[in-house]
Amino acid sequence: MNTKNEKTVDDRLKHIAFIMDGNGRWAKKRGMPRSFGHKHGAKAFRNVVEYCGKIGIKHVTVYAFSTENWGRPQGEIDSIIELLDKYIDECAQNMEKYDVRLRFIGDMTPFDDKLKAKIKSIEEMTKDKSLILDVALNYGGRAEIVNACNRLIKEGKTNITEDDISRTLYTAGAPDPDLIVRTAGEMRLSNFLMWQSAYSEFYFTDTLWPDMGPADVDLAVEEFYKRKRRFGKVL
Numbered sequence: 001m002n003t004k005n006e007k008t009v010d011d012r013l014k015h016i017a018f019i020m021d022g023n024g025r026w027a028k029k030r031g032m033p034r035s036f037g038h039k040h041g042a043k044a045f046r047n048v049v050e051y052c053g054k055i056g057i058k059h060v061t062v063y064a065f066s067t068e069n070w071g072r073p074q075g076e077i078d079s080i081i082e083l084l085d086k087y088i089d090e091c092a093q094n095m096e097k098y099d100v101r102l103r104f105i106g107d108m109t110p111f112d113d114k115l116k117a118k119i120k121s122i123e124e125m126t127k128d129k130s131l132i133l134d135v136a137l138n139y140g141g142r143a144e145i146v147n148a149c150n151r152l153i154k155e156g157k158t159n160i161t162e163d164d165i166s167r168t169l170y171t172a173g174a175p176d177p178d179l180i181v182r183t184a185g186e187m188r189l190s191n192f193l194m195w196q197s198a199y200s201e202f203y204f205t206d207t208l209w210p211d212m213g214p215a216d217v218d219l220a221v222e223e224f225y226k227r228k229r230r231f232g233k234v235l
């Protein structure tokens with residue numbers, strides 16, 4: 001499928017979100033430290049994002065670091081943040097080559113000022129690029145909803161609507177994910193895009209994230225087009 005890199009998706013599939021799971025298992029199978037798995041996970045991430053752009057996806061979201069991931073060993077946390085930092089630099093240095101609008105969703109407050117400034121700068125630098133890439137960093141779906149409610153309280157709202165919540169989430173203005181892909185055989189959402197996934201289709205694969213590539217994306221896309229999305233209605 002799609003050997004000529006033709007655009008293969010239409011408006012039904014604008015947004016794919018990925019839960020990039022299995023880096024640790026991939027490394028363990030090779031007798032290597034978990035950070036080795038993340039390093040290869042970051043390679044797969046580049047490959048997958050590039051391919052999504054090629055087939056006409058307009059919006060990609062990846063779960064890079066959850067609010068729960070702080071419970072991991074410091075060395076592992078540092079290795080993930082370092083990979084992200086490196087990716088930001090790479091985007092900044094390849095502005096003509098990369099057509100990616102990089103944005104970060106989550107609570108950035110715990111990160112140092114240098115990283116926060118880099119994030120702000122890359123978001124500004126890439127704001128006219130086509131493929132939107134939202135990287136969920138220190139992200140938790142519950143925390144996001146609580147944060148939205150607190151913002152609405154500050155606004156003085158007493159009667160909250162669904163639109164009010166949507167416009168105060170980190171993802172305000174973005175379309176909900178049409179398809180959520182989780183690798184490594186786990187079949188759960190793990191606090192990812194809880195509000196936004198209300199009508200998303202889910203695709204689970206046993207492929208470990210570092211092995212993820214165009215062929216697996218093709219399979220997920222193929223499966224998506226077999227689904228009948230009714231959004232609660234009778235069609």
Ligand code: FPP
Nearest residue numbers: 020021022023024025041042064083084087
């Ligand atoms: C889950 O696998 C993966 C993560 C918590 C980190 C994901 C991060 C990357 C792919 C690198 C980020 C870099 C960029 C540039 C986006 P796991 O470690 O929980 O795997 P396991 O379940 O097999 O232990």
